[in-house]
Each structure stands twice: as structure tokens, then as C-alpha cells.
Amino acid sequence: MEYDKEKMEKANNLVKILEKKEIPIEITNFKEETIKELNNFYNYNINPDFKIILLDKREEFDIISGEKTKDWMIGRTIYVIGKIIIFNIDAVERETNHKKEDFYKTLKHEIAHLYFFKISSKGHPKWLNEGMGYFLAKQDYKDLPLEQAVEAIDQFNSFDGKHYPHSAKLVRLLIEKYGKEKIIELINSWYYKRDEFENNFKEIYGFKFTKEELIKNL
Numbered sequence: 001m002e003y004d005k006e007k008m009e010k011a012n013n014l015v016k017i018l019e020k021k022e023i024p025i026e027i028t029n030f031k032e033e034t035i036k037e038l039n040n041f042y043n044y045n046i047n048p049d050f051k052i053i054l055l056d057k058r059e060e061f062d063i064i065s066g067e068k069t070k071d072w073m074i075g076r077t078i079y080v081i082g083k084i085i086i087f088n089i090d091a092v093e094r095e096t097n098h099k100k101e102d103f104y105k106t107l108k109h110e111i112a113h114l115y116f117f118k119i120s121s122k123g124h125p126k127w128l129n130e131g132m133g134y135f136l137a138k139q140d141y142k143d144l145p146l147e148q149a150v151e152a153i154d155q156f157n158s159f160d161g162k163h164y165p166h167s168a169k170l171v172r173l174l175i176e177k178y179g180k181e182k183i184i185e186l187i188n189s190w191y192y193k194r195d196e197f198e199n200n201f202k203e204i205y206g207f208k209f210t211k212e213e214l215i216k217n218l
């Protein structure tokens with residue numbers, strides 16, 4: 001996301017207007033249930049404080065994002081202001097290439113990002129953050145061979161949308177094979193740089209964080 005001062009002001013003003021709209025009770029209930037579920041997964045009452053902003057038009061998504069957004073984008077987490085923007089259920093099929101039913105899974109995916117951020121104080125490695133979103137929201141993805149899925153690990157500070165299935169598969173295998181405790185420890189361990197992350201990974205999982213070793217050990 002790139003903002004200049006003018007764009008930022010426009011975005012803030014629109015957020016102020018849209019956040020006054022009432023959230024339907026089903027969505028509020030879903031939010032509460034998801035918070036319970038994710039607290040339970042992380043074994044910790046994280047209770048992130050955030051607002052959901054429902055959108056009706058792609059233009060609103062673009063203004064708040066500060067850029068033209070892609071058709072597949074249905075929701076987004078804005079960590080700094082603690083808000084999730086997402087197309088309202090009846091706008092999903094009109095404004096995105098998703099099905100209506102994707103609404104709740106996307107919302108859960110976005111809430112999972114808020115947890116990731118709360119726990120780690122950062123949003124990277126991106127593949128891990130996105131993979132956790134898919135895992136916790138139980139989202140479907142195209143199953144790829146492991147040799148291809150490991151390509152996700154290059155997505156550290158930035159993320160290319162084509163790596164969603166790669167990241168989803170990698171995280172699922174790490175959890176299935178080594179348990180959720182290790183991945184929580186990994187998310188919790190502090191690192192800014194990729195080499196710090198690699199060292200922590202090796203300590204936690206007992207093998208080197210390379211594509212070859214991941215293929216061998218997953």
C-alpha cells in the first residue's frame with residue numbers, strides 16, 4: 001500500500017463514514033466465535049481489538065487501500081488502524097470474482113492476520129502469515145506437489161498472490177507433521193531479517209530452512 005498525504009486523508013475520511021454503518025448481528029456473532037476459536041488455537045486470550053468495515057463498492061476498497069485493487073481481493077487487514085475491510089456479503093459476487101460463501105472464510109482469514117500481528121508484532125514472513133490465514137480459516141486451495149509448494153519460502157517481506165496455495169500447503173504440512181506448538185513458537189520468535197528467521201527455524205524444527213530440507217522433512 002502506498003499513500004501520499006492527500007490519498008491518506010481521503011482514505012481516513014471514508015473509513016470514518018463507513019465505520020458508522022451497523023454490522024449485522026450474524027457477522028458480530030461470527031467475529032465473537034472466531035475470537036474464541038483463535039484464542040483457543042493459540043492457547044492464549046489474545047482478544048484483538050478491531051473493527052470490521054463492510055464495503056459495497058470496489059471504489060471504496062481502492063480508496064482505503066490507496067491503490068487500484070485486484071478483482072480477487074475481497075478483504076484486507078489494516079494493522080496500523082486495527083481494522084478489517086471486507087465486501088459485504090451481498091456485494092461479494094458483484095465486486096469480486098469470489099462466491100458469496102467465501103465471505104466468512106475470508107473474514108476469518110483476515111482475523112487470523114490480526115492474531116499473527118498481535119503475537120509477532122510483525123506481518124512477516126509473509127508466506128507464514130498467509131499460510132496461517134488459510135489454515136485457521138480452513139480455506140480451500142489448489143493442491144500442489146511439495147517440490148512446488150516450497151517455493152513459497154522466498155516470500156518474506158512481500159507477497160505475490162500466486163503463492164497462496166504454496167504457503168497454505170507448507171503451513172498445513174508443518175502443523176500436521178510437527179504440531180501446532182512448534183509453529184506458534186516460530187511465530188513468536190523475534191526476527192527482522194531472513195537469516196534470523198532461518199536460525200530460529202533450525203532451532204525449533206531441527207533441520208535447515210532450505211527448500212531441499214523442507215522437501216526431505218515434510
Ligand SMILES: [Zn+2]
Pocket residue numbers: 109113129130133
Ligand atoms: Zn491474507
